[in-house]
Amino acid sequence: MLKKSENQSIARTIKSQAQILGGTVAAFWSIEIVDQVLFAGRYLDVFGIHPRDLDSLVNIFFAPFLHVGFGHLIANTVPFLVLGWLIMARSFKDFFWVTLIVTLVSGLGVWLFAPTNTVHLGASGVVFGYLGYLLLRGYFERSWQSVLVALGVGFLFGGALWGVLPLQAGVSWQAHLFGFLGGVLAARWLTPRRPAS
Structure with missing residues (x-):
């Protein structure tokens, strides 16, 4: 049976997780509502990534x-x-590092390799990065918990991996591909090295 202090600690952790994830999603929705209502969905999108435009590099964030x-x-x-949440449930620090890494790798990949005269935006590069991280963490870490999470994530979201291929016009497969690769990179960097046996 959990002690009162342990229950309070769990409650504080869940509250912090909800505030961070909920606050981020609230920002997504608030920005889109403002864009749609005030600007007919046409103004804020210019702050997406414009491949190989130096002024657009900051738009990665x-x-x-x-x-x-x-x-x-x-x-x-x-x-x-x-x-x-699956990343954050394990570690707040991992969540922030994974988010930073996949945002940078996805954004830079788009900026370098996407076609000129296009604009790329949306959280899907980050989402694919989270997917890559969770799938490959199981491989690098080799713990039963991380493998179990990887299997569950693969079952629920594995079909999305087709999105890393240029199969659908108007979809930034470059953001998906480089986001996923950023997640793999994050999984490798953030997984503690196993001692040689």
Whole structure:
């Protein structure tokens, strides 16, 4: 049976997780509502990533908060919450590092390799990064908990991996691909080295 102090600690942790994830999603939705209501969905999107435009490099950090309409936003909200929470449930520090790494790798990959005269935005690069991290953490860590999480994530979200291929016009597969690779990189960097046996 858990002690009162342990219950309070768990409650504080859950509250912090909800505040961080809920606050981020609230920012996604607030920005899109403002864009749709005040600007007919046409103004804020210019702050997405414009490949090889030096002035657009800083937009790597803004683009995940912007979406092309509510359908795009809804498609990113649920996996962001679920996958983000699975990372955060283990470690707040891991969540922040993974988010930073996948945002940078996804954004830079888009900036370097996506076609000129296009604009790329949305949280899907981050979502694919979370997916890559959770799937590969099981491989690098080799603990039964991380393998179990990887199997569950693969079952629930594995079909999304087709999104790393250029199969659908108007979808930034580059953000998906480099986000996923950023997640793999984060899994490798953040997994403690196993001692040689």
